[in-house]
Every structure is written in C-alpha cells, then in structure tokens.
Amino acid sequence: MDSxxxxxxxxxxxxxxxxxxPVLGAVFLYLRRRETEGLMTGYVFVTLFLAFRxxxxxxxxxxxxxxxxxxxxxxxxxxVATSSFSRGPGLWAVLAVDFxxxxxxxLKALFGFAPGLPSEVLRFVAVVPVVAAAVLPSIRKDExxxxxxxxxxxxRIPFTVGSIAYLVVGAFLGADSPIFHYAAVPLFYGLILxxxxxxxxxxxxxxxxxxxxxxxxxxxxxxxLLSAGTAVKAEFSIQExxxxxxxxxxxxxxxxxxxxxxxxxxxxxxxxxxxxxxxxPPFKLPESLxxxxxxxxxxxxxxxxxxxxxLLGEVAQTGKQLFIADAALDPRVARNGEExxxxxxxxxxxxxxxxxxxxxxxxxxxxxxxxxxxxxxxxAKLLANFGSIAVANSFSFLEAAERxxxxxxxxxxxxxxxxxxxxxxxxxxxxxxGVFTTPARGVCSDYYDVIQTRADRAVLAVGDVAGKxxxxxxxxxxxxxxxxxITNSAKDTATLLSWVNRGISGKxxxxxxxxxxxxxxxxxxxxxxxxxxxxxxxxIYRKDSDAIETVDIKSIPIGVERATxxxxxxxxxxxxxxLVMYTDGIVEAMNEQGRQFGRKNLGNAxxxxxxxxxxxxxxxIRDDVAEFSGRSRQHDDQTxxxxxxxx
Amino acid sequence: MTNENLVNGILEIRVDxxxxxxxxxxxxxxxxxxxxxxxxxxTLLIVQSAPPDIKEINLLEQQISEIIKNAVKHxxxxxxxxxxxxxxxxxxxxxxxxxxxxxxxxxxxxxxxxFNRRRQSCLDSGDYEKLADFVSFRTIxxxxxxxxxxLFAALxxxxxxxxxxxxxxxxxxxxxxxxxxxxxxxxxxx
Numbered sequence: 039m040d041s042x043x044x045x046x047x048x049x050x051x052x053x054x055x056x057x058x059x060p061v062l063g064a065v066f067l068y069l070r071r072r073e074t075e076g077l078m079t080g081y082v083f084v085t086l087f088l089a090f091r092x093x094x095x096x097x098x099x100x101x102x103x104x105x106x107x108x109x110x111x112x113x114x115x116x117x118v119a120t121s122s123f124s125r126g127p128g129l130w131a132v133l134a135v136d137f138x139x140x141x142x143x144x145l146k147a148l149f150g151f152a153p154g155l156p157s158e159v160l161r162f163v164a165v166v167p168v169v170a171a172a173v174l175p176s177i178r179k180d181e182x183x184x185x186x187x188x189x190x191x192x193x194r195i196p197f198t199v200g201s202i203a204y205l206v207v208g209a210f211l212g213a214d215s216p217i218f219h220y221a222a223v224p225l226f227y228g229l230i231l232x233x234x235x236x237x238x239x240x241x242x243x244x245x246x247x248x249x250x251x252x253x254x255x256x257x258x259x260x261x262x263l264l265s266a267g268t269a270v271k272a273e274f275s276i277q278e279x280x281x282x283x284x285x286x287x288x289x290x291x292x293x294x295x296x297x298x299x300x301x302x303x304x305x306x307x308x309x310x311x312x313x314x315x316x317x318x319p320p321f322k323l324p325e326s327l328x329x330x331x332x333x334x335x336x337x338x339x340x341x342x343x344x345x346x347x348x349l350l351g352e353v354a355q356t357g358k359q360l361f362i363a364d365a366a367l368d369p370r371v372a373r374n375g376e377e378x379x380x381x382x383x384x385x386x387x388x389x390x391x392x393x394x395x396x397x398x399x400x401x402x403x404x405x406x407x408x409x410x411x412x413x414x415x416x417x418a419k420l421l422a423n424f425g426s427i428a429v430a431n432s433f434s435f436l437e438a439a440e441r442x443x444x445x446x447x448x449x450x451x452x453x454x455x456x457x458x459x460x461x462x463x464x465x466x467x468x469x470x471x472g473v474f475t476t477p478a479r480g481v482c483s484d485y486y487d488v489i490q491t492r493a494d495r496a497v498l499a500v501g502d503v504a505g506k507x508x509x510x511x512x513x514x515x516x517x518x519x520x521x522x523x524i525t526n527s528a529k530d531t532a533t534l535l536s537w538v539n540r541g542i543s544g545k546x547x548x549x550x551x552x553x554x555x556x557x558x559x560x561x562x563x564x565x566x567x568x569x570x571x572x573x574x575x576x577x578i579y580r581k582d583s584d585a586i587e588t589v590d591i592k593s594i595p596i597g598v599e600r601a602t603x604x605x606x607x608x609x610x611x612x613x614x615x616x617l618v619m620y621t622d623g624i625v626e627a628m629n630e631q632g633r634q635f636g637r638k639n640l641g642n643a644x645x646x647x648x649x650x651x652x653x654x655x656x657x658x659i660r661d662d663v664a665e666f667s668g669r670s671r672q673h674d675d676q677t678x679x680x681x682x683x684x685x
Numbered sequence: 686m687t688n689e690n691l692v693n694g695i696l697e698i699r700v701d702x703x704x705x706x707x708x709x710x711x712x713x714x715x716x717x718x719x720x721x722x723x724x725x726x727x728t729l730l731i732v733q734s735a736p737p738d739i740k741e742i743n744l745l746e747q748q749i750s751e752i753i754k755n756a757v758k759h760x761x762x763x764x765x766x767x768x769x770x771x772x773x774x775x776x777x778x779x780x781x782x783x784x785x786x787x788x789x790x791x792x793x794x795x796x797x798x799x800f801n802r803r804r805q806s807c808l809d810s811g812d813y814e815k816l817a818d819f820v821s822f823r824t825i826x827x828x829x830x831x832x833x834x835x836l837f838a839a840l841x842x843x844x845x846x847x848x849x850x851x852x853x854x855x856x857x858x859x860x861x862x863x864x865x866x867x868x869x870x871x872x873x874x875x
Contacts, residue, residue, distance in 0.1 A: 304863040345869060357871040395868035444737045480737055504729035507737075551726040598722050622715075632711040673713060673734045 051219035059089035077186035080118030101213035102147035109140040116167035139163035258290030266428035280312035293402035300398035308354035309342035322372035384409035388422035454511030466561035472656035483510035484675035501554035531569035532606035543600035581614030614685040623674035652682035706857035719761035760786025790853030
C-alpha cells in the first residue's frame with residue numbers, strides 16, 4: 039500500500055471515525071477509574087474493536103469483512119452490556135447463533151459457500167444479540183441496584199432502537215456504501231458515546247445522593263454526641279446518657295422505638311438499659327405476664343438475656359448485625375399478642391463494639407408504616423459505631439470520677455493529718471525532740487504531738503487511729519482537741535488517758551478506736567510518767583547501761599469501753615538517754631521477703647544513732663526502715679517521736 | 686464465679702493442712718489478745734490495709750469480724766492470755782486471711798458438714814417441715830448469742846476456699862472479687 043492510498047483512506051470517512059474513537063476511548067477510560075464494577079473496561083475494549091475494524095476496512099474495503107465485524111461487535115456488546123447480571127445459558131445460546139452467522143459469512147466470502155444465501159441476511163442475525171441485550175437483564179429481589187445495572191436497564195430501549203436502525207440502514211445501503219460510512223457508522227459511534235454519558239450521569243446522581251446521606255448522617259452523629267455530651271454535667275449519670283442516646287438513635291434511624299442494651303460488668307449477660315418510644319419486644323414474653331401495656335413496658339425495660347440467648351443475646355455474643363425488614367415473615371421474631379403496641383413490623387439490631395469488645399447492642403423497631411430499608415440499616419450501623427464510643431467514654435468518665443473521689447478523700451485525709459500535727463516541736467532546754475511521719479497513701483491515721491505545758495514541761499503523745507481516711511482524721515481531731523484541753527491540768531497521764539477515752543467512747547456514730555501513749559516529761563527534774571492505751575511499748579536507750587529498755591503497760595485502746603481505767607508508770611530520764619515512741623507502721627514494716635522490721639531492728643537503729651541529736655536519730659530510724667523495706671509497698675503510716683536528754 | 690467450697694454441689698468445710706492457702710509468704714501479720722470487746726477494733730486494724738477499690742468493704746469487714754469472733758470466743762474461750770494471730774493480704778481482686786487461735790480446734794467440723802448436708806437435702810427434696818430442724822447449727826457449747834449461721838455465710842463468701850489445718854485451730858480463707866470488665870470480646874477473637 040503506497041502513500042497515496044493512505045491519504046485516500048484518511049480523506050474518506052475514516053477521518054471522522056478516527057476522531058470519534060479517541061473521544062470514546064477517553065470517556066470510557068475516565069469512567070473506568072470512577073466505578074468499581076469493571077463495566078467500563080468492557081466498553082474500552084468495544085472502542086478498541088471499533089477503531090481497529092474501521093482502520094482495517096479503510097485499507098481492505100471488503101463489505102463481507104465489515105458484515106462479519108458487525109456480527110462480532112454486537113455479540114461482544116451484548117456480553118458487555120449484560121455483564122453485571124446473572125445471564126445463564128441464554129447468553130451462550132445467543133452468542134453461538136451470532137458467531138455461527140459470522141462463521142457462515144466468512145466461509146461464504148472465502149470459499150463461495152452457500153452462494154444463494156444473501157450476505158445482508160446473515161449480517162442481520164446481529165439483531166439477535168441486540169435484542170438479547172435488552173431482554174436478558176433483570177434484577178432479582180435480593181440484588182441491589184448498582185450503577186451498571188441501572189445503566190443496562192435504563193438504556194436498553196435507546197440501545198436496541200439505535201442498533202437495529204444501524205443494522206437496517208446498513209442492510210439497505212450495503213456495507214460498502216459511502217453514505218453508510220459517512221453517516222450511519224459515526225451515528226453508531228455517537229450511540230456508544232451516549233452510553234458513556236448516561237453512565238456518567240448515573241454516577242453523578244449517586245454521588246449527590248451519597249453526599250445527602252452523609253450530610254444527614256453527620257447531622258445525626260452530631261445530635262448523638264451532643265446528647266451523650268450534654269448529659270455529662272455536674273450530676274453525672276450513665277442512665278441519663280443512655281436515655282438521651284436511645285432517643286437520638288430512635289429518631290435518627292427513623293424508628294418508632296429503640297432500646298440500648300449493655301453487657302453486664304460481672305455476668306455473661308446483656309440487659310436492657312434504656313428504651314425510647316414504642317418498642318414492641320422481638321423476644322418472647324413470659325405467658326404469665328399480663329398483656330397490659332404498662333406491665334410489658336416495665337418488663338422490657340428490665341429484660342436481661344444470657345449471652346447467645348435469643349435474638350438480642352445473640353447479637354451481644356456474636357457481634358453480628360440483624361436486619362429483619364418484615365418481622366411478620368421472620369421466625370426469629372416472637373409473636374406476643376395482637377395488641378397494637380405489641381405489633382412489630384420491622385426490626386434492626388446492631389452490636390455496640392469498642393476495640394474488639396462488644397459492650398452491648400442497639401435495637402430499633404417499627405410498629406407500622408414503611409419497613410426499614412437498607413439505608414436505615416446502614417444508618418443504624420453508623421449510629422451504633424459512634425454510640426459505642428460515647429457509651430465507652432461515659433464509663434471511662436465514671437471510672438475516672440470514682441478514682442478521683444478516692445484520690446480526693448485521700449488528699450483530704452492527708453490534709454487533716456497535716457493540720458493536726460504540730461508545725462514546730464517544742465524545745466525544753468535539756469530535752470530536744472525529733473520526729474518523722476510518713477503517711478501511707480489513703481491511710482493517714484497516725485497522730486503525734488508535743489504539748490508544752492510549762493517552760494520545762496511537756497506531754498508527748500503518739501497514737502494510731504483504727505481505720506483510715508477522713509473518718510480516722512475526724513477521730514484524730516477529736517483526740518487532739520481533748521488532749522490540748524486537759525493537759526494543762528495537774529492530773530497524771532493515766533487520768534488524761536481515761537478522760538480522752540471517756541470523751542471519745544460512744545459519743546459519735548463512727549468507729550472511734552485508737553491506741554494512744556502519753557509521756558509527761560519534766561526537763562528540770564528528769565522525771566517522766568508514761569501511760570498507755572494499747573499502743574506500742576516505749577523504747578528507752580539508757581546511757582548508763584548502754585542498752586535499750588522496753589517499757590509497756592497492758593491495756594485496751596481508746597474507745598472500746600467508756601469505763602476503762604488506765605494506769606501509769608513513773609520513769610526517770612537521765613542525761614544522754616533517748617526515749618522513742620513509734621507506731622505499728624514502723625515495727626510491722628515489711629521487706630520484700632515478707633519479714634517485719636520488728637522492735638529488735640528498731641532498738642538497733644536507736645543504738646547506732648544514740649550519740650546524734652534527737653532530730654538526726656529520727657532521721658536515722660527513717661532511713662533504716664526505708665532501707666529495710668526496699669521496694670515493697672508501705673501499707674501503714676510510719677511515725678517516730680524521739681526525745682533526747684542532752685548529755 | 687465458682688465456689689471452691691462446693692463438693693458435689695454442697696458447701697463443705699475442708700481440712701487440708703497442705704492447702705496452698707496456708708502459705709503466708711508476703712502477708713501482713715498482727716496478733717491480738719482474746720478480748721471480746723476489742724473484736725471490732727482488731728477487725729478495723731486489718732481491714733484498714735484493704736485497698737479503697739474494693740467495692741463491698743462493709744461485707745468484707747463483717748466476714749473478717751465473724752472469723753475473729755470465732756477465734757476469740759470458740760477458739761480461745763475469751764482467755765485474754767491467749768492470742769489470736771492473723772495474717773492478711775488484700776488487693777482489688779482478692780482478700781486472703783489466715784486466722785489462728787490457741788484453742789483445742791473445731792471439733793464439731795464433721796458434725797457441721799453433716800448438718801449442712803442434711804439441711805441441703807431437705808431443701809432439695811422440698812421437705813420444709815423437716816428443714817425447721819436445720820435452721821441453725823448448735824452444739825452444747827453454743828450460747829444465745831451464737832446464731833449458728835455464720836459458717837454458712839462464710840462458706841458462701843470465701844469463694845476461693847475455707848480450709849482448716851489438721852489441728853483445726855487455724856483457718857485459711859480466700860475471697861476472689863469479681864473482676865469488673867467492659868464488654869465481651871468479639872466471638873472467636875478472645
């Protein structure tokens with residue numbers, strides 16, 4: 039073929055076709071990236087086929103070649119147009135007829151086979167796939183409307199009419215007629231192009247609908263989060279959150295009634311926690327339950343299912359959604375009676391899931407009117423997803439609030455203890471004092487005091503209130519007030535203890551037990567008096583013997599019995615002596631091996647630090663206990679009060 | 686939550702010197718004179734080391750108080766010279782106690798189990814007339830203040846075990862608190 043014939047071919051109808059084909063190709067390639075069903079890929083191949091046969095025909099202008107290509111083209115088009123439907127053997131029958139005609143035509147053209155059979159008649163067999171493309175597609179009930187299905191169904195009449203017109207015009211004019219190639223073929227290109235544009239408009243329409251749907255969804259999620267959020271007020275209640283969420287779920291999913299179920303904290307069960315609107319139970323009501331609306335509503339409100347039991351128990355166990363469009367036809371839905379408020383027509387249930395954990399379920403009902411559709415189901419699932427987060431957040435909030443209550447109480451108790459103990463210890467000249475107290479978190483029940491009664495006299499007190507926290511703090515404050523009031527009297531320490539006991543016993547409706555030991559000292563004479571209410575024995579380092587002396591008086595704690603009489607022991611403190619009062623948190627401090635610090639270790643600590651000033655002895659004991667305990671948890675307050683007689 | 690004290694569906698007090706519940710490693714320890722007036726005080730001293738997260742602290746307190754009361758009253762016969770020793774440890778998930786007295790040991794243990802079995806069979810067979818004989822467990826030593834029901838409640842409460850040593854003067858018990866959880870794992874992914 040020389041350059042002249044190429045020019046001739048180009049100046050003919052080919053030019054029009056070569057302009058149209060790329061446009062067609064471009065349109066289908068563009069659409070191919072915007073759909074997921076692969077339909078447009080088929081049309082891209084149709085376009086390639088068209089372009090190829092037209093170029094071929096321009097150089098080999100054999101009418102039968104064009105006729106055969108028409109048969110192949112329509113067979114291919116039929117297959118592509120119906121590709122999104124289940125077509126069964128019908129398609130294969132159609133294609134067999136079509137390709138057989140093409141084969142006959144080929145044999146006829148090449149070998150003069152069946153010369154009596156007009157070629158145009160054989161070409162007209164292409165009507166079979168054209169009609170098939172219009173007849174084969176149909177949507178079964180359980181199939182959804184996808185864009186390619188909408189296209190096939192919506193465009194079948196223009197396609198059939200246009201294609202038959204093309205075939206008829208071709209038959210009349212002949213496949214080699216210039217008019218056919220100048221007008222009919224380009225028009226047919228236009229028909230294929232129209233398929234592209236119709237498809238484009240279908241996609242656009244779908245997009246607009248989706249945008250509308252998502253706008254609505256965002257709106258309902260906003261409402262949902264708002265309802266969950268506004269319920270978080272000073273008086274926080276999970277119930278309020280659930281109630282307002284049930285209302286939003288119901289309204290936004292277009293339901294007549296809705297319920298929120300939550301899995302239980304300790305049991306393998308799920309229970310109804312909030313109900314909104316009219317919610318006819320989808321589960322079987324007990325026969326014995328009167329079918330009175332109030333009774334049934336109350337029953338539903340408190341309904342509870344083991345995981346896996348019944349419709350709702352199953353959703354809470356498997357995490358699978360449930361969509362029952364027509365409840366009357368579904369055997370899973372229980373029929374509880376004919377009363378209108380028991381009539382359930384449509385039902386949706388979706389699990390509430392947070393991080394792979396099912397925390398409950400959302401149930402929505404319709405009592406008449408339009409049943410739920412796919413979009414309602416989608417909306418319900420979306421609401422359930424976001425609702426789950428809101429519910430989980432509420433629980434986290436509640437837990438944090440509980441925790442902060444505990445923390446706050448601990449902080450208050452610590453504050454009470456801090457205000458009660460003296461800021462600065464007295465200085466009696468010959469006697470100096472040292473102290474340390476380490477409260478255990480949340481306990482704060484140790485008490486110590488040095489109450490100066492005269493320039494050279496003081497009453498030392500160390501006590502331990504039974505119990506902990508604010509309650510212990512109140513008892514501690516009472517003991518302190520009584521002590522400060524009575525220490526100025528000339529009474530001995532035993533009487534002081536008896537008075538404190540009488541002041542505390544049976545007065546308030548509160549556990550009020552405490553151990554308390556008192557030591558009254560006179561720095562001038564070195565005389566001392568010790569009285570004890572079940573507190574730890576007194577340890578005294580004696581400089582004379584360079585040993586620890588243990589002084590104890592058996593007795594019962596403050597607050598056990600009003601009539602308890604306490605007794606006292608007289609002591610003498612000489613220069614260089616060290617007197618140590620302490621609480622059980624010291625001797626019972628445990629190390630990592632589970633052994634207690636004990637009185638012996640305490641005595642040794644005193645012995646080692648006996649030559650230090652009182653303040654440093656206290657510090658040395660603190661360090662010893664801390665070293666002994668290592669990393670084990672401190673479970674009780676630790677307090678040590680040291681008196682040292684200057685040598 | 687299962688109860689370790691169930692033997693063939695019936696609550697039973699067991700004697701097992703080798704029970705792991707007697708392992709006192711890492712437990713806090715206190716000892717008290719057998720002074721009946723101070724039981725409430727001793728109980729408070731023990732319970733004060735329980736973490737604040739334990740929800741039903743009052744019930745725990747009540748149960749511990751009953752055990753100490755038994756040791757003081759039935760074990761040591763309120764003899765203040767005799768001691769009650771208590772080992773204890775608490776966490777948000779458990780309460781573990783070992784309580785030892787200096788008494789002769791719980792002699793009527795088998796009688797109690799038998800009493801409870803018969804009581805249970807009355808309940809099972811619906812023989813409520815006969816059940817009236819099994820309302821409360823009493824021995825010749827019981828006084829008017831002994832309800833005779835404390836042990837039933839204890840066996841129900843100490844769901845991790847309630848075991849006596851061979852001498853029956855020391856008892857170890859464990860309470861497992863249910864663990865709070867949010868939700869159940871999606872099936873097949875647990």
